[in-house]
Amino acid sequence: MSMPTLKKRTMATLMWGRFRRNRAAVLGGAFVLFLILCAILAPVIAPYSYMQSNFLATYQSPSWQHWFGTDELGRDMLSRLLFSLRTASLIGFGAEAVELTLGLLVGAIAGYLGGAADTILMRVVDVVYGFPSLLFAIILVVMLGHSLFAILIAVAATSWVTMARIVRSQVIVVKQSDYIAAARGMGANWWQILRRYVLPNSLGPIAVTVTFGIPANMMVESALSLLGLGVQPPTPSWGALIANGEQAMFSFPYLLAFPAVTFAMTLLAFTFFGDGLRNVFDSKSMH
Amino acid sequence: MSETPLLEASELTRRFRSRQGVMSAVDRVSFRLMRGEHLGIVGASGSGKSTVAKLVQRLLPATEGHIYYSGRDVTNLGERALRPLRRRIQSVSQNPYASLFPNKSIGQNIVEPMLLHRMGSPKERMDSAMRLMRQVGVPSEQFYAFPHEISGGQQQRIAIARALALHPELLILDEAVSSLDVSIQAQILHLLVELQGQYSLTYLFVSHNLAVVRMICTQVAVMFLGRIVELGPVSEIFSHPAHPYTQALLAAVPDFSSARPAGADVPQEVDSEPEPPSPYRLPSGCRYRTLCPIATQRCESEEPQLRTVGAGQHAACHYSGGAEAEPDPARTEREGVR
Amino acid sequence: MAALLEVRNLAVEFHRDRAVSRAVNGVTLSVERGKSLGIVGESGSGKSVTVKAIMRLLPRYARSASGAVLLEGQDVMRLSEGRMRHLRGRRMAMVFQDPHAYLNPTKTVGSQLVEPLILHRLAAGAEAKRRAVDLLRLVGIPSPEVRFTQYPFEFSGGMLQRVMIAMALIADPDLLIADEPTTALDVTVQAQILRLLRKLKEDRGMAMILVTHDLVVAAQTCDEVVVMYGGTVVERVPSHKLLTASAHPYARGLIACTPRISNADTIPTPIAGQPLNLREPLPGGCLFAARCPDRVAQCTEVRPQLEDVAPDHQVACFVAAGAAKEGAVHE
Numbered sequence: 001m002s003m004p005t006l007k008k009r010t011m012a013t014l015m016w017g018r019f020r021r022n023r024a025a026v027l028g029g030a031f032v033l034f035l036i037l038c039a040i041l042a043p044v045i046a047p048y049s050y051m052q053s054n055f056l057a058t059y060q061s062p063s064w065q066h067w068f069g070t071d072e073l074g075r076d077m078l079s080r081l082l083f084s085l086r087t088a089s090l091i092g093f094g095a096e097a098v099e100l101t102l103g104l105l106v107g108a109i110a111g112y113l114g115g116a117a118d119t120i121l122m123r124v125v126d127v128v129y130g131f132p133s134l135l136f137a138i139i140l141v142v143m144l145g146h147s148l149f150a151i152l153i154a155v156a157a158t159s160w161v162t163m164a165r166i167v168r169s170q171v172i173v174v175k176q177s178d179y180i181a182a183a184r185g186m187g188a189n190w191w192q193i194l195r196r197y198v199l200p201n202s203l204g205p206i207a208v209t210v211t212f213g214i215p216a217n218m219m220v221e222s223a224l225s226l227l228g229l230g231v232q233p234p235t236p237s238w239g240a241l242i243a244n245g246e247q248a249m250f251s252f253p254y255l256l257a258f259p260a261v262t263f264a265m266t267l268l269a270f271t272f273f274g275d276g277l278r279n280v281f282d283s284k285s286m287h
Numbered sequence: 288m289s290e291t292p293l294l295e296a297s298e299l300t301r302r303f304r305s306r307q308g309v310m311s312a313v314d315r316v317s318f319r320l321m322r323g324e325h326l327g328i329v330g331a332s333g334s335g336k337s338t339v340a341k342l343v344q345r346l347l348p349a350t351e352g353h354i355y356y357s358g359r360d361v362t363n364l365g366e367r368a369l370r371p372l373r374r375r376i377q378s379v380s381q382n383p384y385a386s387l388f389p390n391k392s393i394g395q396n397i398v399e400p401m402l403l404h405r406m407g408s409p410k411e412r413m414d415s416a417m418r419l420m421r422q423v424g425v426p427s428e429q430f431y432a433f434p435h436e437i438s439g440g441q442q443q444r445i446a447i448a449r450a451l452a453l454h455p456e457l458l459i460l461d462e463a464v465s466s467l468d469v470s471i472q473a474q475i476l477h478l479l480v481e482l483q484g485q486y487s488l489t490y491l492f493v494s495h496n497l498a499v500v501r502m503i504c505t506q507v508a509v510m511f512l513g514r515i516v517e518l519g520p521v522s523e524i525f526s527h528p529a530h531p532y533t534q535a536l537l538a539a540v541p542d543f544s545s546a547r548p549a550g551a552d553v554p555q556e557v558d559s560e561p562e563p564p565s566p567y568r569l570p571s572g573c574r575y576r577t578l579c580p581i582a583t584q585r586c587e588s589e590e591p592q593l594r595t596v597g598a599g600q601h602a603a604c605h606y607s608g609g610a611e612a613e614p615d616p617a618r619t620e621r622e623g624v625r
Numbered sequence: 626m627a628a629l630l631e632v633r634n635l636a637v638e639f640h641r642d643r644a645v646s647r648a649v650n651g652v653t654l655s656v657e658r659g660k661s662l663g664i665v666g667e668s669g670s671g672k673s674v675t676v677k678a679i680m681r682l683l684p685r686y687a688r689s690a691s692g693a694v695l696l697e698g699q700d701v702m703r704l705s706e707g708r709m710r711h712l713r714g715r716r717m718a719m720v721f722q723d724p725h726a727y728l729n730p731t732k733t734v735g736s737q738l739v740e741p742l743i744l745h746r747l748a749a750g751a752e753a754k755r756r757a758v759d760l761l762r763l764v765g766i767p768s769p770e771v772r773f774t775q776y777p778f779e780f781s782g783g784m785l786q787r788v789m790i791a792m793a794l795i796a797d798p799d800l801l802i803a804d805e806p807t808t809a810l811d812v813t814v815q816a817q818i819l820r821l822l823r824k825l826k827e828d829r830g831m832a833m834i835l836v837t838h839d840l841v842v843a844a845q846t847c848d849e850v851v852v853m854y855g856g857t858v859v860e861r862v863p864s865h866k867l868l869t870a871s872a873h874p875y876a877r878g879l880i881a882c883t884p885r886i887s888n889a890d891t892i893p894t895p896i897a898g899q900p901l902n903l904r905e906p907l908p909g910g911c912l913f914a915a916r917c918p919d920r921v922a923q924c925t926e927v928r929p930q931l932e933d934v935a936p937d938h939q940v941a942c943f944v945a946a947g948a949a950k951e952g953a954v955h956e
């Protein structure tokens with residue numbers, strides 16, 4: 001490997017350089033960005049209202065007016081899809097934010113303090129980990145209702161433990177690493193150690209977990225709405241769209257195809273992006 | 288006239304508690320290290336070498352005993368009061384890759400300690416890091432290379448440069464050349480000798496490699512299960528080791544002279560693995576006695592203390608330096624008080 | 626006498642992430658029954674890849690561009706995976722540097738010895754246990770009946786390595802390969818393990834390959850030694866000549882910079898230059914040429930091949946081979 005002659009490089013530029021070379025990851029990342037934009041701008045870019053029915057235009061095949069066709073009530077499928085993406089994103093990202101907060105808190109405390117605090121917290125985590133997560137989410141939704149917030153909590157209720165485990169093991173690894181001992185030997189105080197060394201070096205696996213957590217949350221949300229336990233109609237949701245499309249699968253295949261394909265593409269995009277991130281972070285320790 | 292040692296350990300003890308019980312990783316260890324001398328610590332793995340290194344660096348609190356730095360008791364100094372002292376004691380560890388900050392370039396790694404101690408301006412820090420890089424033999428153009436992009440030998444050079452950034456007096460090297468290939472090891476050893484002259488450094492050199500200790504150090508401490516069993520000048524100990532453990536250690540080092548002649552001997556019998564005692568259940572008396580070829584009744588009942596057996600040479604064995612030798616009276620007195 | 630194992634011109638490359646790593650670039654060696662061969666060289670010189678190729682234990686992305694591994698004439702590289710599994714353990718067995726990576730921490734050492742005995746249909750029931758205890762005794766583990774019931778964490782590093790050796794001996798292999806078996810051990814323990822290996826080889830008439838970065842260990846333990854550099858064998862020499870009469874400049878350089886306890890007043894002179902970068906295309910001539918103090922023009926143009934400098938001593942160096950010929954003329 002030839003070394004650059006004194007051109008400033010940071011870890012970020014190094015990692016971006018490596019990420020960029022992974023075409024699947026870049027495409028995945030671009031698609032994820034595109035999805036986020038669509039979700040945010042749904043009210044602006046959606047050609048129709050997602051709930052306005054039009055009984056003169058039911059079951060229309062894709063056309064210039066209705067790119068993705070219309071459903072049994074004549075509602076524009078593209079608009080409905082855009083808004084279901086909004087729902088999925090709200091829950092996917094929202095629940096992930098809850099998981100990250102809880103996971104960081106519990107994981108960091110357990111990992112940093114060790115001892116009894118660690119034992120107790122991790123016992124709780126183990127118990128929650130043992131819950132069948134979908135079943136638990138169903139019970140919670142039944143108890144809390146079908147509001148967006150309730151679903152968000154139901155989705156996050158069990159999956160934060162994964163984050164807590166990752167954060168804990170990461171904190172332990174970093175805490176015990178030789179470079180932290182070196183930093184102490186140099187006279188760094190605990191705040192400097194946390195900010196300059198522990199945080200930057202723990203970020204990788206956490207970012208990867210977040211990237212894989214979001215689509216997982218979207219899956220749970222769709223599963224809930226497939227079962228009729230998701231956000232309530234007329235607010236559209238991927239699961240409901242797919243369930244709906246499935247009923248008319250043979251006569252009007254596009255009703256299933258568009259939501260199913262975009263759903264699959266979304267999950268795939270997150271996976272590619274996450275894999276790319278993982279490679280980038282792994283490469284730090286690769287000779 | 289007795290000069291103040293740069294570093295002194297007095298009855299230093301560190302106990303660890305685990306599920307198996309309590310063990311003393313370091314047990315009443317005492318030594319003095321004079322400025323400009325180099326002390327090697329040798330012994331089997333688990334004998335407590337690294338724990339001693341961490342104790343004197345105050346990275347691990349001592350359970351008992353004292354550490355003096357230039358005559359000042361620093362055993363219980365708080366982290367804030369310790370900060371100026373940390374500048375004067377720096378260390379290099381066995382695994383350079385693990386000890387370098389992975390998220391910083393090798394140049395920034397050297398800048399980092401200066402930054403933490405707010406030394407100089409950013410420009411001065413960078414210049415000084417580049418100077419150090421050249422000094423340890425890494426081209427300063429590689430300032431922005433990352434630790435994972437350079438070889439193990441170069442990583443160790445950078446770790447040494449970083450340790451020198453604060454102009455320490457004492458450099459602690461814990462197995463610093465042990466994982467390197469012999470050729471790179473020789474390069475680093477040459478570098479250490481050169482730097483020592485330039486910066487008037489004092490080395491505390493922890494290693495299981497006796498030949499390397501013999502090259503670098505002036506004094507050596509041999510550890511066995513937490514205790515120093517022999518201590519003294521390298522010249523004395525390597526030429527006539529007094530303690531049975533030191534003798535066994537030296538005899539086991541593969542050496543050119545012991546290399547096999549053509550069609551050499553075949554061992555007659557399989558010797559079964561001699562079991563070293565568990566640090567959690569040490570034998571009574573001398574802790575080496577279960578492995579010792581010359582152990583007697585006395586070794587079972589009485590723990591041998593370090594005592595003078597030659598010119599500056601001390602051994603903790605009842606039978607080193609003649610069976611009649613009496614234990615150092617001053618020492619026994621102190622032990623009696625404890 | 627025909628060799629038990631013969632490796633001819635073996636080459637192995639790793640293809641990954643569109644990068645190629647040329648780990649082994651033409652290794653030729655052989656070992657006879659009842660003899661031991663040391664493979665020495667610095668880290669990265671291809672020792673482990675060579676022995677893993679012999680055992681067919683390389684990952685799938687490893688490609689073997691050329692060569693043959695002949696076990697009594699049979700090319701191991703062309704065997705099916707099924708046949709190969711049959712061969713491993715019975716004909717060739719391996720001991721690694723880190724026993725922890727190969728032992729199950731949750732099972733007793735005894736059960737881990739009994740399992741393969743049953744698997745290889747060598748014994749069952751009480752007989753299997755008896756054989757396992759015998760094996761533990763054979764490798765010098767004190768009170769083997771007690772040790773049989775204990776878990777790996779209750780063993781010291783040296784004892785675990787003995788357990789690994791016992792496991793390798795289960796199906797009475799013809800060839801025992803040990804890859805840095807004592808590198809992680811203390812010198813006193815190392816000396817015992819090396820004695821054990823020598824003794825076992827002698828008693829059982831096995832062939833043995835000992836991979837080590839320590840030339841002195843190889844010289845003490847083996848009958849013959851090959852020195853590797855950049856994935857090639859640069860010298861093959863009887864072990865009693867290794868430290869005193871090796872011919873290749875790289876071998877001599879390595880010996881010169883090996884610290885000696887008996888001669889530690891001066892720090893040895895390191896070999897000049899950098900080790901070969903196996904990710905870049907290999908130089909055309911001798912792989913050591915860039916670092917070689919004896920280099921002549923020919924060295925950078927033609928790759929030297931192993932040549933006899935004595936009946937039992939070969940070297941891949943124009944200058945060393947030339948000097949030997951001249952010496953022979955003068956005599």
Ligand SMILES: Nc1ncnc2c1ncn2[C@@H]1O[C@H](COP(=O)(O)OP(=O)(O)O)[C@@H](O)[C@H]1O
Binds near residue numbers: 336
């Ligand atoms: N943090 C710790 N907790 C418990 N035991 C420890 C700890 N650090 C070291 N030890 C034990 O102390 C003994 C000495 O360890 P160490 O100083 O690392 O030995 P050496 O460096 O000589 O190999 C070993 O038995 C080790 O297991």
Ligand SMILES: Nc1ncnc2c1ncn2[C@@H]1O[C@H](COP(=O)(O)OP(=O)(O)O)[C@@H](O)[C@H]1O
Binds near residue numbers: 673674
């Ligand atoms: N699984 C692998 N994948 C990629 N490269 C490898 C792998 N194993 C070994 N190598 C490379 O092959 C070369 C030789 O390695 P090895 O045989 O392990 O060296 P040695 O055992 O002599 O230290 C090294 O450059 C190493 O990086």
Ligand code: SF4
Binds near residue numbers: 532574579581603606
């Ligand atoms: S005191 Fe006794 S047992 Fe201990 S080393 Fe000396 S002779 Fe051996």
Ligand SMILES: [Mg+2]
Binds near residue numbers: 337462
């Ligand atoms: Mg250590």
Ligand SMILES: [Mg+2]
Binds near residue numbers: 672674
């Ligand atoms: Mg190897």
